Every structure is written in structure tokens, then in C-alpha cells.
Amino acid sequence: MTLPPFHPFSLEYTANPKPYFAQFHAEGRLVEHEEFGAWFAHDYDAVRALCDHPQMSRRPSVTQYSEEEMEARLARWPILDARMSGGPPPEDEEYNDQLVLRKVLAPDFRPGTIRKLAATIRDVVAKHCAPIQWEQEVDIVKLVQGVPLTVIAQLLGLAESGPNAEIFLTAGPDFFRGIGPLVSDEAKDRAEAAAHAMIQVLAEEVEARRTAPRDDLISHVIEEVDQTEGMDPGEVIPTLVVLLAAGTDTTRLTTSLAIKTLLEHPDELERLRANRELLPNAILELMRYEGATKFLARSTLEDVNWKGQTIPAQSSVLISILGAGWDPRVFEAPERFDITRDLRGSLSFGFGRGYCMGSHLARLQLKELLDFFLDHLPVGASVDPAQMVWDPSNAFLREIRSMPAQLR
């Protein structure tokens, strides 16, 4: 069967990019997609180097949007775009912003702090995923989506049954689905309403903590922001939004794909069921084999040379960490799913300065979710890939709208 031409927003590439990876790894070059106007990296060495390259920015290239488009984006997404507009930042501003963000969030995301959440996360998982114990069929994506949102709501300190927690949990799933060139107007409208609702909730909660601080993430962020030179109080909400953006859909999709992979590899599933101590390594292998991140986005500040190719300054570069995990030069026989594979060098949580700050929290949630599924998934449960509904328009994640699983 011939492979349709590579397009980052095609269903083929989104649902099963592995045949494309094989082709790109054999060629060993960056791919320039003229119609889409961006460069693509899939080889392990290129991905690792470009992820944390001194001449690359995380902000979109100024040439990517016209002035009009940028104004329209800013009007719709003031919180998200305020720091993203205007192209390359002066000097080290972007790097400093990132250092500040990491400093502000670090205390709440250290391994020791996160470990203490295990019992809370176990309860959240048991509550959300209980239906797998009795239902014939469940939609895995919908089943698990409440877990990361509820965990973050609890970290933030939103009272579980309060109205703000309810708005937060209802608006959450739509929040980030309005960004991207191919998103429908209807999805944009829904996302915009969700964003306003979420930001209103956060604003109220921040206000309440200012007069009466508590022992929760919002209060800690307020305190850190107040104590950090050069940060103003207006930075609190954008910082919390970064967390939501980074920590919810990533976890939902990673878990869904992990369950699919396990159901498609019953021998490895049973091996894991019998040997739970393998879970930490299995999680990394699941992320290598079928990761949820489609691309990390960068733009070049200057011309960047890579093994004889030159990416011109002001170009958009999309980096596939999933592709890197399928590079046979680093991961032998990448098509073999092996929960005991040596995964030192995994790039699934990024690389370098921007390495995922929530990796311990993400791994703990994945561990608790998978443990629950391993306890309760009946033998013979299955997912039919033909029934999965993908949303290929998402540039950053391999978005799945629906993934029905037959349980019994």
C-alpha cells in the first residue's frame, strides 16, 4: 500500500505515524513541508538537539501569523497569547521567563511533594474509572478525562463540591481545543466560553487566597510571584493556565493510548498484571511506543544548520518526540513493544531546559490509572482502532475524541 503524502494534520499521520517515521529515519534528514510552511524533525539526534537549541525559541515565528491574524488571536486568547506574540523575545527574556516559571512551580512538583498525593490520586482514579468493573463497553478517553482535571483542581485547592470546582471540571475539557489553524468556529466558540469560565474561576480563587492564604498551589504561586523580583501579581493566573495546558490533555491522551497499546499486546499486559514493579519502566515504554505528543513547537531565531541542511531564521520547526522514540539507531526494533526495554535516553517528557515539570505527577497518575485498569480489566477486553475518532487538527497532541473499548 502506498503511503499518502506526509501532512501534519492528516488523519493517517495522526492516527498511525509509524510508516512515516520509517521513511524519515531511512532518509535521515529534516523534512521541509512547503505547503504547511514548516520544518519537521523526527530523528532522535535532531529532536534532542533542536528541543533545547540556543538559536531556537518556543514562541511562534513572527512570519507564521499576519498582523491581522495575530490581533484576532489576541482578542480571542488574551491569556494564552500575551506572552506568545511579537516574535522572538529581546535577548534572554524568554529564557528568564522560563526560569521564573520553573522557580515558581518547583516546590509543588518535587518528587517528595508529589509522592504524598498517591492516596488522593488513587481515590480520584477509583471514583472516575469504577464503571470498568461492570460496564460492557466504555469510552476510555471520556472515562479518564476527569482524572487529571480533578487532580489539578485538588492541587489548586478548589473545594471538591464547590461551584467553582464544578465549573472548572465542566469547562476543562473544552478549554484548549480552540487553538490551531484548522479548528472549526464552533469549537473555537466553545473553547472561548470555557476559557472565560475557567479564568473567572481562577480569578475568584486567587482573590480569595490573597486575603486568606491556604496550603495549596494557588497560595504557593501567589507567594512565589510576590517574592520574585520582576514578576507582578498579574502573572499568577497565566502561570496557573500554563499548568492546566501542560498537564490535563497530555495525561488523558497518554493514558488512553497506553490502555490501547496494552490491550493490543495481551502477553505484555499479563506480564505487567503479574509484575507491577515493572510499571515505572512500562510507562516509559508505553509513551515511547504510542506517545500522545504530536509535535513540540519551536521557531528559529537565526539560521540553524543541521547536518548539512539550513533552516532559515524565522522558520517554524515542529519536533516529533514520538518519532525520536521510533528511531532504530537508538531504540532497536522499535516496533517491538517491550515493557523491560532500556529506556535511558527517553525523550517523552522533553529534553533540556524545558523538561516537563509535571513528570513526577504525570507518572504517578499514570501508575495509579494503569494499576486500577490492571486490577479490573477483564481478560479479552479490546479496542477496535476503526472505531476510534481522531481529531487530526490538533498540532501539538494526537487528539482522540472517542475510543470505545469492549470490556466483556
Ligand code: HEM
Ligand atoms: C503524560 C503526561 C505528560 C506529558 C506526555 C508531558 C510532556 C511534556 C513535554 C514533552 C514537555 C516539554 C515541552 C517543550 O519542550 O516544548 C513538557 C513541559 C511541561 N510540562 Fe508536561 N507532560 C505531561 C504532564 C504534565 C503535568 C501533569 C504537568 C503539571 C501539572 C506538566 C507540566 C509541564 C510544564 C509546566 C512544562 C513546561 C516546562 C518549562 O517550560 O520549563 N506536564 N511536558
